Amino acid sequence: MQSFPVAGKSVLVTGAARGIGAEIARRLHSEGARVSLVGLEPELLAALADELGERARFSTADVTDAAALEAAVRDTVEEFGGIDIVIANAGIAPPTTSVSTIAVADFERTVDVNLYGVWRTVKFALPHVIESRGHIVLVSSIYSFFNGALNASYAVSKAGVEQLGRAMRVELAQHGVTVGVAYFGFIGTDMVETAFARPSAALLRKAFPAFLTRPAPLGTATAALLRGIEHRSPRIITPGWVRLALVLRGPLGGLDRILAADRRVRAAVEVAESA
DSSP: OOOOOOTTOEEEEESTTSHHHHHHHHHHHHTTOEEEEEESOHHHHHHHHHHHOTTEEEEEOOTTOHHHHHHHHHHHHHHHSSOSEEEEOOOOOOOSOOTTTSOHHHHHHHHIIIIIHHHHHHHHHHHHHHHHTOEEEEEOOGGGTSOOTTOHHHHHHHHHHHHHHHHHHHHHGGGTOEEEEEEEOOBSSHHHHHHHTSHHHHHHHTTSOHHHHSOBOHHHHHHHHHHHHHTTOSEEEESTHHHHHHHTTTGGGGHHHHHHHOHHHHHHHHHHHHO
16 A cells, blocks of 8 residues: 655645535644645635645635636645645535426536536646646545435536546556545535435435434544545545445445335425425
8 A cells, every 4th residue: 555645745625615625624734734725715715724824825716617726726836836636525415306306507506516626626736746646536425326316416426526536547547646536425514414404305314224324523534535645545435334335336226226115215305396
């Protein structure tokens, strides 16, 4: 297993204003990394950069805005001298509703942020990561292989992120660049808390064992990210049960039939479509 200490490395993190992005920035900075915070909320980004002090900077950029994202990468390189590590973390959760009732704009924005935003981040940062023979992490989800009922746009976007990461892993190997994909279950962030508060999501959760939908502490996700980066791991997995689910992802296809017949799932769909 390769050793890749983060001390002294230049790290660009998207979605850095809150949640996983903010917490991994703190953890990396505490390990001696230089962190470039990229996100949509300038007040939160400025406060975090001020909290971290030296070796921290921020850029306000929407990952759907190619020009703003390209500028954030350029400014990071100018200030830090390059980019060694990219964590493409920015993401949103769509309304909990069905394919037939979700607004076109909501579906398209979810894919634009969660998939195309990851691709844009990589596209602009990649020449610098190749130069440093660095490491890239794409934050995916269990929804990359789990049934995405009432979350189809999110599942589609995260499945795309996984495939993007796998393709990049092969393409970039000749350049000495490694790529990790993070397969996270539900993590205790405000995004998950907001999603779970929706009536249809609360009903849907009842169709699954409690441990599957119980949010894991934020610190478990960021600890896993740090370990994955330090070892250039191809897969970053948390909580632990996700590892077994990945092994069983083929047989898990049979879960679709079970969910389709579950009265609780049908009730959740009815609530979502009537909202």
